[in-house]
Amino acid sequence: MYGIKIIEESDENYESVTAVLNKGERLSAQKGAKLAFMYSSLGAELAIEFDSLRIELA
Numbered sequence: 001m002y003g004i005k006i007i008e009e010s011d012e013n014y015e016s017v018t019a020v021l022n023k024g025e026r027l028s029a030q031k032g033a034k035l036a037f038m039y040s041s042l043g044a045e046l047a048i049e050f051d052s053l054r055i056e057l058a
Helices: 015-023
Strands: 005-008 034-039 045-050
Touching: 005 015, 015 045
Parallel strands: none
Antiparallel strands: 005 034, 034 045
């Protein structure tokens, strides 16, 4: 992974990100309070919901 972008409600992509996440299969009914995009070195993007984030550099 080479980047993480926190998505705020004021961002232009917020509605499309929430729509995509709502279409996905959930393992629980609980939603995260925050949204983010994670970018990998292969060009893939992954939208995630989370409540807290901790980053450790190796």
